[in-house]
Amino acid sequence: ETGVTQTPRHLVMGMTNKKSLKCEQHLGHNAMYWYKQSAKKPLELMFVYNFKEQTENNSVPSRFSPECPNSSHLFLHLHTLQPEDSALYLCASSQEASGSDEQYFGPGTRLTVT
Amino acid sequence: GQNIDQPTEMTATEGAIVQINCTYQTSGFNGLFWYQQHAGEAPTFLSYNVLDGLEEKGRFSSFLSRSKGYSYLLLKELQMKDSASYLCASLDSNYQLIWGAGTKLIIKP
Secondary structure (H helix, E strand, O other): OOOEEEEOOEEEEOOOOEEEEEEEEOOOOOEEEEEEEOOOOOOEEEEEEEOOEEEEEOOOOOOEEEEEEEOOEEEEEEEOOOHHHOEEEEEEEEOOOOOOOOOEEOOOEEEEEO | OOEEEOOOEEEEEOOOOEEEEEEEEOOOOOOEEEEEEOOOOOOEEEEEEOOOEEEEEOOEEEEEEOOOOEEEEEEOOOOHHHOEEEEEEEEOOOOOEEEOOOEEEEEEO
């Protein structure tokens, strides 16, 4: 238990569906992150929020849309995904984004796009 | 470009010692992290090095050489529960983590 929870843990969706991933952190951190993890590839940073403001968007396709209503919650809205988007989506948090603080990860959402 | 290299897979015997190497090339450098990830679980923090040298934490130690762009994670007295992937990540000048693909460590009895 890292203090970061993610729901759902598993998600299967068709290419025309719309779904959302949810992340919540109970650590009082100010920075939250979305990562994509594909088999045998490095973690890919997708989005960073620091004090609820988006500070990084690493050329992520617009079919992924993040939302950060407060410092404890982070969403990733998904629509018209492609099969190559199937991966493990990890949420993480840290004290602040511009520092050397360790990141705490949630267990991830295993996404399959059919 | 930015690059992190680490072996894809390693095998070691229970009770032995194993060293997992990582070389990095990043735009600037603000430290090197190691994380452990068991299959189907979240990555968890193991160590952070920003100065040259060896830092020991129980059975795990991490080493950094900034001049060589090199780090290693040393695991002693291996236990079956140490079977996991070990992720190396470099913190670049923008304080963004650049990740390696991970080393899958298999421990045999």
